[in-house]
Amino acid sequence: MEETKVADNSEYAIEMLGITKRFPGIIANDNVTIQLKKGEIHALLGENGAGKSTLMSVLFGLYQAEEGVIKKDGKEVQINNPNDANDLGIGMVHQHFKLVQCFSVLDNIILGVETVKNGLLQKDVARKKITELSEKYGLKVDPDAKIEDITVGMQQRTEILKMLYRDNEILIFDEPTAVLTPAEIDELMQIMKNLAKEGKSILFISHKLAEIMSVADRCSVLRRGKYIGTVNISETNQEELSRMMIGRDVQLVATKEDKTPGNVILHVENMTVPSKLHHNNAVKNVSFDVREGEIVCIAGIDGNGQTELVYGLSGLENITSGKIELSGKDITHASIRERSTSGMSHIPEDRHKHGLVLDYSLAYNLVLQRYFEPEFSSKAGFLKKGEIKKYADKLIEQYDIRSSQGADTISRSMSGGNQQKAIIAREIDKDPNLLIAVQPTRGLDVGAIEYIHRQLIARRDEGHAVLLVSLELEEVMSISDRILVMYEGELVGEFDPKTTTPEELGLYMAGAKRKEVGA
Amino acid sequence: MSAQVNKTMAEKESILAKPAVQSIIASLLCIVVGLFIGYIALLLINAEGATEAIITIIKNYFTYPSKAAALKYCGNTLVKAAPLLMCALSIQFCYQAGLFNIGAAGQYVAGAGASLFCALKLGMPWYLCLVAALIAGGLFGVAVGFLKAYLNVNEVISGIMLNWIGLYTVNMILSSVKESASPYTVSLEKTNAAAVLPSLGLQKLFSNNKYVTIAIPLAVIIAILIKVVLSMTVFGYEIKATGIAKDAAKYSGMKEKRNIILTLFIGGALAGIGAAFLFLTGYEQWSVTQSSVPGMGFNGIAATFLGGLDPIGTIFASYFIQHITSGGSYLDKNVYPSQISDFISAIIIYLCGFVLFFKFFLNSRIKNKKNNAEGGNK
């Protein structure tokens, strides 16, 4: 009894005080303090690599901090593994959902805390509790639907129900809006507010300022592992938060001169691409052009067919109907290699899976698209290792790719930003007519993002065509010359960034509005 | 003084950090532990003669007191090491492309069947028999490759199925050239001397062991060729990329399906030639009633992993595996089963499974020490 009384007196649900966590060669968290009040929505703001996920790993017992203490309800606690965190009522919705695809919603929710009788699962009891919870908090789901069949929004609601089913009091949302449509984001914000009203304490990890402004009560900022400060949302604005996060004023809107687009480089006519995961088509009857000297951006929420669109263009997936022309040449049935040698470069969405042979050296990766050319291989089929090394050194110098052992570095050991730089160097140095860049800035810090934007704009200024696929509206608005919005596999609107607004784009991205698009 | 100590320590560690050095240490450890476990097994069977028995296995032909006899039986070990090396290379080449070619055993069987059939039934000269073995083994490999590339069939399971299909098929085909009184195929030397691999005088080096032929140096040359192909050519660049990063290989426009099939053709051809390297010496005759797949292809797995997945290392590893296998046959059969050598080989393969972990452990220790040292310097 005594203990609960002490606990009730504390203003804070969870406190992380003076947390320091070092890794070889880097201090991931340097004396960081976060105090989460009961019933508040507390935002944790920081760039990629600022130390947010390390901090959460410490909270969940995946890492042990070298210094600092964690307090629950004012009382110091020891968290050695995720189970300890669960026992303390801490739950988390991970950025990448932890859901078993072929299980039902219900199975996923009860996994780990199943009710059994005589050794058999009692799903009816669980179903009743889930229905009650989903009604109470307005979390609509079908408990018997399989995860692989439901929308991302519903999957996220399943994750939230998982926490509520376990009676968690402290709810952590890790970048929860990245995968949602604007309407779903609004819904999530409302759900978070409801949860807070019912007494749950919420930690909201994000780097999106607008969302933090609209939902949070307070905000703590991390920068390069250091704790910068905590502010009340009612007393601050986006500019201040941005400065705290980055440490200087940044001009996120890239400057570029007006330019009149030239000849058509990429011509796509009625292209349809099948989906790998489902039995329908992921890209339906899409037509558009990309011309010299312009950056055309495909905007949309993740999972609306952008990936498959690029697969169709690059040849990673066969298209079922339609026509693709590159610089006037029909490449509809051309192989991946033919497309590449005909002047198409592709910065892939997943740099680890597609972009790099991670266990090859940097030099070998830099010639991944060109190793077969006479410059790098002899007629007899031998690699010219000297030439490859020389070429790699040139690119490393020119594109400022940093690594521990230069051209001989194994790519796996390089940082994400430098891996991406290597891919960009490789793809741009091919001097392609068309550069396709898919989410080229994902997961990178501001410096690297600016660098990549400059490279893309330089391509455009030199009179080449660039097709950018991006999920970040800010990026879309700032660097593109023309915006095509993709929704459920179709192009539903074409816009000029100078005359449109993010709000308007949002309506199209969510499928609320549409207009005819065609080349 | 202490600076000097630091320096030598650093040197020692940098040697330890070299992948090749780590591979050699790991392989030697596997051998030592494998032999030790084999010794324990011998002790359990019969403690009295166990020490002598394990020494017999290790000594192999050195048990013969006369130098001439030792040389002659050294020749026998080499005769069998050559096909083993070929099987090991087959498995290794495919493994570089991410394929576990357990079907090497069946490709070996196919090569044996084709070369013997061409030699004994069709009366072809040795080089044509070799080509036939190459093609037969290659086609068995292609079957696995095709199933893998186009129908996503696990190459291990299809490989095993083809091993058995190959065995029964070859038994059937070679029934037409068997001795009337025994299940064995007729003698190669007597039926078609032109099909025996030439010796080019090599047999003189081994006390006139007539089974010593060009097969032995050829196998070593092929191993070196494989090393060159893997590390210096465009094809090697492609198959290694396919093996470690299938999606990236596809992204860069490499023809994955073609490479899988081609790799397995080469793998199959290597195993097929391996069989011809043995059966065209006349050292062994095929028994058409045999009901288990010859172990050569499986021992190849041991040799290739023990060789640190490097063609040059595999030359030595193949010799070692064959050395102890032959050594096993010198055991007193009425006390110790000769399969104790197979047992040791199998233990060694099992231990090879831990090599990756061992290297990881070694590297992380070196890294930690390095970091500590750097931290101390600051």
Next chain:
Amino acid sequence: MVLLLQYTLLFASVLILVALGGCFSEHSGVINLGLEGIMVMGALGGALTLKYINSSLPSLLIVLAVLVVSIVCGVVYSMLLAFACINFKADQTLVGTALNLLAAAAATVIAKTINIAEDPNNVSSTVQYVAAKKALVVNIGKFQFNWFMLVAFIALVCAYVVLYKTRFGLRLMACGEHPQAADSVGINVYKMRWAGVLISGMLAGVGGIVYITAGVSEWKFENGVAGFGFLALAVMIFGQWKPINIGLAALLFGFFRALSNVYSGFDFLAALNIPGSVYNMMPYIISLIVLAFTSANSRAPKAEGIPYDKGSR
């Protein structure tokens, strides 16, 4: 005809047991290519029990003793796989293969050692169990019922219930599909995978003794189990990792295997004069064909074959 039915059921029982073993292991996320070797070890344990047990004991007792020893041998042997692949993240294909070779060599060595001890001139690897084997079967008219058919049927029902109706099954499958998700809700992935592998050892061990007692009264251990462990894997894939489908697939494969035992008993088959080798090949050819048609869209557990590392999330 009765004979064909009898052998079909017998071989189907073997395939059901071993394929279910593979099924449990793969649902936990470990590809068990060592099933063949585990079968050999289970078979050796069972065969030696039959050899040494007093054949005048009640037959139920004999069946139980054989069952228990085979299970123990299978489980203990499968630990080698679990230890290497789960705790040391070894290549599952390599270790599985090593287990197959090791089992064949070890069983031969053990069988020979026993034979040599009895008679120094007997260097064969054959174990005989004529007397006690009678306890395994009950004659119902012409049909020879084997208790292991019942065991296989019970195993099939149990597997269905365990996988789909119990907490253990739910957690096991979560580990094979998405171990990080399982870990995040407090399930010990390593422990579940150990359980999956040990269950596969248990079932494959029993499968081994059933296989070598099907129709014969002695077994030459140099021959191993003739790729039956791999046929069981083909059955498992054909059955899409689901117990009921595995049962049906096993009947089909069992039929073709049985044909090679009894084809000479059918006049019209004997009249065709097809060499015995062709019948021997049949199960393997069928399984290749079946795999060719079912592998492209297979629904294997997503995380199978990938060692789980707690550190990487």
